[in-house]
Amino acid sequence: MKILVCVTSVPDTTTKIAFTDNNTKLNKAGVTFITGPYDDYALARAVELKEKTGASVTVLNVGEADAEPVIRKCLAIGADDAIRVNAEPTDAYFVAEQIAAIAKENSYDLILMGRESIDYNGGQVHGIVGEMLGLPSISPVMQLDIDGDTAKITREIEGGKEQLEAKLPLILGCQEPIAEWKIPNMRGIMTARTKPLKLVEPTGTDKLTTVASYELPAPRGAVKMIKAEEAETLIQLLHNEAKVI
């Protein structure tokens, strides 16, 4: 079985977001970039399937050179090789085109990725790739088991979950608790240095969506503190002042 895991390189979840250049660019100063947390779940499940079935795991990132430490970490966790498409990943359709082009060349049985990136939060790439390749896509996937050529899947729905089955090949957007995140060990970090990382130039159409500028939310007003012994006052304030109950 051949598994492709698509990963994003995103600011660490604790990052306080700020912008530069007249609010047209993310201020990367002091920001640590990590594998997208949802992508981490996808990778962890792929490595588990590799350990269980002998599958091969290829990591794919559409990103610029500064994403390479994130890709190397994925190799250290257990991916066999990696591909980086050398482009800024700002538009879901464009990113999907890059993934579809790689997938067409290599016939993967499973294409896994996070349910969404934590920067643009679009959650669209898996479905667009599915359309481009004529393959089924399912998201958000909480559990995945492979039985021969059949995938048994648990998908989250509003206030609950669904059990699904579909034949491979498939494209899945993953989330917790599909697997436990994996932390690279020293041996993994050493071997990752020698694993192949192929650089590919982008293909496809112009971007369909661009960001003109960014903005930060207005700060909330000062908190109104209520003494614990007068807790009932809160309900009056929510009713009469905030008018939310």
Next chain:
Amino acid sequence: MSVLIFAELDEGKIRKSSQEAIFYGAQVAEKLGTQATAIVIGQADDSELASAGRFGAGKVLHAADAKLNEPNGMAYATAVAAAAQQEGSKVIVLAKSSLADAMTARLAGKLKAGLAANVIELPDLSNGFRVKSSIYTGKAFAYNDLKADVKILAIKKNTVSPVESEATAPVEAFNPSLSDADFVISVKSTEKASGDVLLPEADLVVSAGRGLKGPENWGIVEELANTLHAATACSKPVSDLDWRPHSEHVGQTGLKISPNLYIACGISGAIQHLAGVNSSKVIVVINKDPDAPFFKSADYGIVGDVFDVLPRLTKAVKAL
């Protein structure tokens, strides 16, 4: 050239978030000088379908093929794409949801559409087609220029407050051509949480964290939520510990919600938690630690023991 709005059903009723999408889509249609058409897929009676008119739909297309009774992102995308083609729609509006997310992604691929997710304002048409969306899990906003011929706007819940009219919309049967390829994923079973108020749709949310000390103590959270007719939620550590189901986890890697009121009980307010709830209109924080970072992001705060404060709040709500 109408604006097409996908209106999602929940047990035969148009979801509240889809009512918001219809109202939003009707306003976009007005800006574009055209009509708003809603497409509803699945079983619903005529009066429910016609009620889309109250929120601004000029017409409802109803796809009632029995094969579409089960929510299916791939088949629904085929149906909505066919409706867009029939109506000549260049703008498609829908509310984010589990089904809508799966469907929108396929739809964007089918139509080669420019897509903005988590849209929070009406588009600015003064120079092209620009929409504001929430990004970085609510920590920032983006002004997106949609350049494709077809544009899809997935709006965030609670973005608009619909003003209802007395109007009803005419309903037309719609029979999209579906193929076996749309049904290759089979649904084996479905489990839905019990309770009157589902978290993703809730206007009021009572949420708790490790400060509750164990799942056996959730009664005081549920009692306040029930009294307020609110949904319950939890922080990531709580769902990781299996005190509460994952479907209640709100935060960076859980549900992102934007209710009118979010009451956080015994949650310190890590930035990852805040990311999932910071677009709530009013935030209340109850924590015995006066230095809990969540107080900095709250509108109202109580430094106190949740085991003492929550029952008193429940009693006060009952007295309203």
